[in-house]
Amino acid sequence: MGTRARPFGRLWHVRLWLQRFAFLLLLATSVALLALGRVESPWAGRLRAGLLDAVAPVAHGLSLPGRAVTDWFNSVKDTGELKRQNSELKAEIENLKLRLTAMDELARENGEFRRLLGVQLHDEGKHIAARVIADPGGPYVRTVLIRAGHREGVRKGRAVVTAQGLVGRVTDVGEFTSRVMLITDVNARTAVLIGKSGERAIMTGANADLPRLLHVARTGGIAKGDKVVTSGHDGILPPGLPVGEVAEIGASGIRIRPFVDMQNLGFVRIIDHDMPGLLPPPGEPKTAERPTRRRDRYDGGSP
Amino acid sequence: MIAPPVRRERWYTQVAPLATVVGAVLLDLLWIPVPGFNAVAPAFSVMAVYCWAIWRPQFLPYVGVFAAGLFEDLIRGTPLGAGSLALLAVQGFVWAQQRLLRTRSFEVLWLGFAITSLIAAMATWAAVAFAYRTALSPWPGGMQYLLTVAAFPALAFLLMRIERGLPRPA
Numbered sequence: 001m002g003t004r005a006r007p008f009g010r011l012w013h014v015r016l017w018l019q020r021f022a023f024l025l026l027l028a029t030s031v032a033l034l035a036l037g038r039v040e041s042p043w044a045g046r047l048r049a050g051l052l053d054a055v056a057p058v059a060h061g062l063s064l065p066g067r068a069v070t071d072w073f074n075s076v077k078d079t080g081e082l083k084r085q086n087s088e089l090k091a092e093i094e095n096l097k098l099r100l101t102a103m104d105e106l107a108r109e110n111g112e113f114r115r116l117l118g119v120q121l122h123d124e125g126k127h128i129a130a131r132v133i134a135d136p137g138g139p140y141v142r143t144v145l146i147r148a149g150h151r152e153g154v155r156k157g158r159a160v161v162t163a164q165g166l167v168g169r170v171t172d173v174g175e176f177t178s179r180v181m182l183i184t185d186v187n188a189r190t191a192v193l194i195g196k197s198g199e200r201a202i203m204t205g206a207n208a209d210l211p212r213l214l215h216v217a218r219t220g221g222i223a224k225g226d227k228v229v230t231s232g233h234d235g236i237l238p239p240g241l242p243v244g245e246v247a248e249i250g251a252s253g254i255r256i257r258p259f260v261d262m263q264n265l266g267f268v269r270i271i272d273h274d275m276p277g278l279l280p281p282p283g284e285p286k287t288a289e290r291p292t293r294r295r296d297r298y299d300g301g302s303p
Numbered sequence: 304m305i306a307p308p309v310r311r312e313r314w315y316t317q318v319a320p321l322a323t324v325v326g327a328v329l330l331d332l333l334w335i336p337v338p339g340f341n342a343v344a345p346a347f348s349v350m351a352v353y354c355w356a357i358w359r360p361q362f363l364p365y366v367g368v369f370a371a372g373l374f375e376d377l378i379r380g381t382p383l384g385a386g387s388l389a390l391l392a393v394q395g396f397v398w399a400q401q402r403l404l405r406t407r408s409f410e411v412l413w414l415g416f417a418i419t420s421l422i423a424a425m426a427t428w429a430a431v432a433f434a435y436r437t438a439l440s441p442w443p444g445g446m447q448y449l450l451t452v453a454a455f456p457a458l459a460f461l462l463m464r465i466e467r468g469l470p471r472p473a
Contacts, residue, residue: 019365023398026369027391033373033384034434044383051377059332066334073336134332135341136379139443140431142342143380145332171380179380186435207443263338 045172052145052174059134059145059177070264128152128270133177135265142185142207143168144265149176157236159271165242165259166190166230167268178270182262183243184211191234192243192256195226200233203243203256210247210255219254222246228256238273316469320355321367323462324390327351328375343446345454348375349423352390353416354462356397357404359469368394381427382434389423389430396422412459417452424448 130148137143148154150173160167160180168188172179181188188205194213201216216222226246232239247257327347335341348371355363372387379386396419397404404415428444 022365023391023395026365027388027395030369030372030384030388030391030430034382034388034430037382037384037434048377048380051374055329055332055378058329062329062332063334066336070336134334136331137342138331138344138346138379138381139342139447140427140439141380181380186437186439207439 048172048179049174052172052177052179053149056133056145056147056174056177059136060147063133070266126153126272128154128272129267130154130178130270131267132265137185140186140207142182142188142205142262143171144180144182146178146180146268146270147176148270149174149178151176153272154178154270155272159230159237159241159273160268161241161271162260162265162268164261165244166237167260167262167265169237170270180268183258184209184262189234190237190243191231192228193231193239194222194228194246197221197226200231201254203228209262210257211244212252213254213256216254219249222249222254224249238271241271313470316359317362319465319469320351320359320362321364321371323465324348324351324355324363324368324371325374327458328371328378331375331378343443343450345451345458346389346420346423346447347454347458348372348386348390349393349420349451350416350455350458351462352393353397353419354459354466356394357401357412358466360398360401363394365391365394382431385427385430385434389427392426393419393423409456409459413452413455416455416459420448420451420455424451 128148130146130152132144133147134145135143136145146160154170154173156170156173158170160169166183168180168182168185170178171181182205183190183203184205184207186205186207188203188211190203190211192201192203192213193199194201194216197218199216199218199221201213203211204214205211224246228243228245230237230239230241230243242259244256244258246254248255327350330347331344333344335344352363352368352371368390369387372385372390373383375381375386375390376383397415400415404412406412424444424447428439428441432439
């Protein structure tokens with residue numbers, strides 16, 4: 001019997017040895033993954049996208065109680081203001097009707113001039129509405145999950161906005177769920193124009209409420225309160241999207257306060273917009289899956 | 304020499320530790336309607352790994368913890384390897400301090416967790432900084448650490464109830 005037990009004893013020792021070294025091996029694998037994370041790998045992208053769809057129902061379910069509380073507070077807050085808003089809106093509608101007539105006339109004139117001069121404007125693209133279902137980033141990432149994916153026409157790299165302004169851009173796309181990297185994320189880079197001076201810069205997130213400006217050629221003409229819009233020079237985001245306003249100018253640089261309240265995102269819109277001459281036309285497989293130096297980072301082009 | 308008979312544990316006894324760790328990872332998706340809270344929400348997965356590594360280490364394989372960490376990274380969008388490194392650090396620390404932590408005193412368990420989760424928070428910060436090649440502010444991670452330690456009794460109580468409901472190991 002003793003001789004028969006020996007092989008099993010040996011196996012048990014091997015198992016023990018493997019268990020002891022498995023820990024170190026897995027730690028080393030984690031470090032290797034972190035080091036390799038700088039290289040875009042298609043399998044990681046596919047895995048992330050597939051997982052988004054898998055966890056979307058859970059995320060949606062877990063967001064419901066919080067959403068219900070938020071909606072209830074908002075409805076209570078709104079009820080008090082409804083009467084005042086109603087009379088204000090009626091007056092505004094009358095004003096807007098007059099302006100609309102004037103704008104229709106201007107648009108017609110503009111179209112006529114463009115036709116005469118042969119000017120072609122960028123296609124403004126269609127908008128896809130989506131609900132924010134989760135904010136799972138944690139302390140070092142600023143992302144949200146939205147309930148729209150390939151099925152709705154969402155593509156990687158697309159700009160995400162609200163009525164107030166730019167929210168971020170799409171980084172992972174599942175079948176019916178996508179991940180959006182906010183402009184406040186430390187990896188976000190947005191090519192912007194500042195104020196009346198039209199100074200170009202790159203805005204980068206800092207995992208805080210106020211992103212900062214990089215590569216500003218001349219800071220002299222920039223003042224607190226100056227509006228910041230996308231410049232379109234990154235070849236990814238369309239130009240003219242409102243981003244925020246200059247909040248601080250100091251020794252640590254220029255900080256921007258985004259127009260959008262990133263803590264309270266409900267619905268967003270994804271702009272399905274192609275930059276002519278910079279990105280391949282839609283339908284091509286590599287449209288927004290260009291290999292980058294790192295998964296989430298993109299350089300916004302030279303300011 | 305005859306090997307002692309191996310008692311087969313019930314499937315749910317074997318699955319419960321890892322299943323609760325995965326459940327804790329999914330709690331990251333919970334939407335709390337407090338501005339800024341989701342960025343510093345407690346790290347439930349660290350709590351779950353810590354508790355099960357003390358109570359039922361035989362059913363919490365390293366590979367399982369590694370996979371749960373990767374799963375967390377994929378959900379959060381953090382660099383792959385950061386979550387697994389943090390969770391493995393928790394398991395490794397508990398493994399090294401097993402004798403001290405296998406105590407009936409909740410105060411010691413909590414104190415042990417405060418130290419363990421500090422190691423996990425530092426490991427996460429270092430891993431993300433390494434992956435991004437930039438020094439990140441440690442304050443959000445520090446705030447998350449404090450909330451994680453503060454929230455530990457609630458989740459530990461829940462996990463304790465689950466653990467007591469499982470059959471005792473042979």
